[in-house]
Amino acid sequence: MNIRQAIKMAVKSILGSKGRSMLTMLGIIIGIASVMTIVSTINGMNEQNLKQMEAMGTNRIDVSAYLYNGQNAFEALYNYCNSLGSDLVLGVTPNSNASATVVYGSKSSTAMQKNQENMWSMDGSQQNQGNVALPPNLYYGSDQYSVCNNFTLAGGRDLSAIDIKNYAQVCILGARAAQNFFNYADPVGQTMQINGLPFTVVGVYAEKDPNSNWSMDNVIVFPYSVSRLIQPGTTMNDFTVKAASAEAAVEATSRISGFLTGLTNNGKSGNGYANSNNQWQNSVNEQATMMSLVLGGIAAISLLVGGIGIMNIMLVTVTERTREIGIRRAIGAERSSIVTQFLIEAAMLCGIGGLIGMALGTVATRVAGKLLVHVDIWPSPAITVGAFLLSVLLGVVFGIYPAAKASKLQPVEALRAE
Amino acid sequence: MLVKLKDVYKIYGEGMESEVRALDGVSLEIDRGEFVAVVGQSGSGKSTMMNVLGCLDIPTRGDYLLDGTDVRELTDKELSHIRNKQIGFIFQQYNLIQNLNVLENVELPLIYQGIGADDRRDMAMEALERVGLSDRVRHKPTEMSGGQQQRVAIARAIATHPPIIMADEPTGALDSHTGHEVLGFLQRLNKEGSTVILITHDNGIAATARRVVRLADGRITEDQAQEVDWL
Ligand SMILES: Nc1ncnc2c1ncn2[C@@H]1O[C@H](COP(=O)(O)OP(=O)(O)O)[C@@H](O)[C@H]1O
Numbered sequence: 185m186n187i188r189q190a191i192k193m194a195v196k197s198i199l200g201s202k203g204r205s206m207l208t209m210l211g212i213i214i215g216i217a218s219v220m221t222i223v224s225t226i227n228g229m230n231e232q233n234l235k236q237m238e239a240m241g242t243n244r245i246d247v248s249a250y251l252y253n254g255q256n257a258f259e260a261l262y263n264y265c266n267s268l269g270s271d272l273v274l275g276v277t278p279n280s281n282a283s284a285t286v287v288y289g290s291k292s293s294t295a296m297q298k299n300q301e302n303m304w305s306m307d308g309s310q311q312n313q314g315n316v317a318l319p320p321n322l323y324y325g326s327d328q329y330s331v332c333n334n335f336t337l338a339g340g341r342d343l344s345a346i347d348i349k350n351y352a353q354v355c356i357l358g359a360r361a362a363q364n365f366f367n368y369a370d371p372v373g374q375t376m377q378i379n380g381l382p383f384t385v386v387g388v389y390a391e392k393d394p395n396s397n398w399s400m401d402n403v404i405v406f407p408y409s410v411s412r413l414i415q416p417g418t419t420m421n422d423f424t425v426k427a428a429s430a431e432a433a434v435e436a437t438s439r440i441s442g443f444l445t446g447l448t449n450n451g452k453s454g455n456g457y458a459n460s461n462n463q464w465q466n467s468v469n470e471q472a473t474m475m476s477l478v479l480g481g482i483a484a485i486s487l488l489v490g491g492i493g494i495m496n497i498m499l500v501t502v503t504e505r506t507r508e509i510g511i512r513r514a515i516g517a518e519r520s521s522i523v524t525q526f527l528i529e530a531a532m533l534c535g536i537g538g539l540i541g542m543a544l545g546t547v548a549t550r551v552a553g554k555l556l557v558h559v560d561i562w563p564s565p566a567i568t569v570g571a572f573l574l575s576v577l578l579g580v581v582f583g584i585y586p587a588a589k590a591s592k593l594q595p596v597e598a599l600r601a602e
Numbered sequence: 603m604l605v606k607l608k609d610v611y612k613i614y615g616e617g618m619e620s621e622v623r624a625l626d627g628v629s630l631e632i633d634r635g636e637f638v639a640v641v642g643q644s645g646s647g648k649s650t651m652m653n654v655l656g657c658l659d660i661p662t663r664g665d666y667l668l669d670g671t672d673v674r675e676l677t678d679k680e681l682s683h684i685r686n687k688q689i690g691f692i693f694q695q696y697n698l699i700q701n702l703n704v705l706e707n708v709e710l711p712l713i714y715q716g717i718g719a720d721d722r723r724d725m726a727m728e729a730l731e732r733v734g735l736s737d738r739v740r741h742k743p744t745e746m747s748g749g750q751q752q753r754v755a756i757a758r759a760i761a762t763h764p765p766i767i768m769a770d771e772p773t774g775a776l777d778s779h780t781g782h783e784v785l786g787f788l789q790r791l792n793k794e795g796s797t798v799i800l801i802t803h804d805n806g807i808a809a810t811a812r813r814v815v816r817l818a819d820g821r822i823t824e825d826q827a828q829e830v831d832w833l
Pocket residue numbers: 614622623624642643644645646647648649650651
């Protein structure tokens with residue numbers, strides 16, 4: 185019997201028992217589709233989480249620099265960071281709160297402060313923030329503030345290096361702050377009073393994330409140089425550096441540490457110390473490692489369950505066919521013919537079932553992503569191919585193992601099977 | 603001598619209390635062209651003997667020469683070839699493959715001989731014509747009566763033109779009319795030169811054979827030639 189005849193025989197056998205063939209394929213289809221869907225959905229959720237954390241500021245290096253001579257360390261840090269190049273560092277900005285009274289028309293941050301105090305004092309719990317205007321958080325920033333804090337402009341322009349150099353009395357509003365003071369009117373070009381000084385609004389940031397905490401968008405950012413107008417004598421010790429990637433963050437952190445150490449050691453700045461750390465990065469990395477461990481565990485379990493299902497189906501159908509093997513042997517089939525036929529049958533069923541399973545798994549992953557986690561998920565090629573190969577391997581191994589065993593029986597023993 | 607059993611034993615659970623001697627020292631010679639009926643009560647060892655003769659089973663002890671060859675010396679592959687080319691089996695339960703149609707069932711032994719599709723089809727159709735079923739070749743076995751299924755089994759057994767036909771209670775599941783039809787096929791095959799070994803517990807059927815071998819408790823108790831009218 186040659187291979188072509190063996191293939192024909194396998195096809196005849198598959199078509200001849202459609203019920204059994206469908207059942208076998210169903211095992212494979214469900215095995216592959218469920219493994220793909222479960223693993224891909226969790227994977228997608230994980231990536232989504234990471235993305236959200238990144239939006240909140242991963243790749244962020246928090247730097248503290250103290251110079252005991254009271255001089256500002258920022259300019260040196262700014263120049264150094266920008267010399268590192270955009271494949272390491274995307275931006276650097278002070279991370280310092282300002283404290284000032286903000287007034288526009290009849291609205292003032294003092295009144296908003298009262299709102300907040302009333303809210304807390306009523307019953308000790310915070311009320312719905314959405315309906316009450318709360319005082320804005322004020323920051324001193326560099327021209328790279330928006331890059332470092334993941335803001336994009338909705339209107340107007342961003343802070344520029346010239347603003348900083350010229351002590352320009354300008355500011356940028358976050359989406360919530362703009363709404364609180366301007367009630368959806370365009371704030372760009374309007375003048376606000378900051379501690380009694382006129383500041384022109386030159387830009388508005390887009391809402392960072394509709395789902396995120398509103399206080400992220402309730403901000404007003406000033407060029408850091410105007411701190412000497414708003415709050416004379418302010419020193420800035422905390423800075424934020426935005427690294428190009430997670431790997432770049434590690435490299436940049438050690439470079440900046442080295443730089444700050446050198447800065448204090450070369451005598452130029454007198455006494456002082458510097459440190460930088462990256463807690464965000466660490467916690468995100470930890471979380472990612474944990475998620476991938478959980479993911480690996482779930483993938484292993486679902487593969488195991490799918491595999492056992494496939495194994496059972498193959499074992500049951502082939503055991504049922506011991507008598508058929510006896511008949512074939514009685515009329516002259518060699519052992520090798522039996523094994524070849526069952527191998528081809530199993531490979532065909534698993535292959536076709538595998539393809540259908542992959543298609544179904546892709547659809548199920550897309551649907552699960554949309555319905556369960558509201559994310560656009562495509563199954564990863566590695567998971568898809570892995571699930572396919574494993575299912576086919578299991579199907580073929582457990583398809584021919586019992587057939588090989590039955591073909592070793594004396595034909596009369598196989599014929600006796602019911 | 604076509605078939606020669608010498609002091610053959612088939613013992614199940616040897617040495618145990620429940621030991622069964624299905625064949626208990628059987629010696630038998632069958633010549634080419636004979637029509638032998640093996641009779642005996644249920645459990646007397648008839649099927650066991652046919653399985654040994656047909657190379658479907660191996661005896662516990664004793665020699666079996668088939669056409670002069672010592673069967674114990676043959677590999678599994680060689681035994682498969684003997685079953686494929688030398689012997690046509692007919693079983694009481696037909697033993698057709700349920701998910702193949704009539705033609706595919708009859709073609710099966712020819713496939714294992716490696717015969718090409720066209721020749722195979724011709725040979726299978728010829729065999730089906732001989733049993734009068736050439737108009738039902740696309741039916742599945744389950745769509746046919748017992749008598750028709752047994753005719754398919756006969757067609758499968760004769761499709762390869764084997765020199766030996768072995769039938770184990772071929773009429774056991776059939777009514778007497780279809781049973782006689784089947785018997786008629788076997789007699790015709792024998793007239794055309796095949797050696798036929800027919801196993802039955804029915805003395806009436808045994809009476810139509812030229813030679814009757816009687817088995818009881820795994821031993822041959824009688825071996826007689828007789829006159830028959832169909833020759
Ligand atoms: N696989 C087996 N295991 C144990 N005993 C068996 C087996 N096959 C047959 N026998 C026993 O061998 C004896 C002969 O059986 P068998 O050849 O089938 O008888 P017959 O065909 O004449 O009815 C019986 O007693 C039967 O129970």
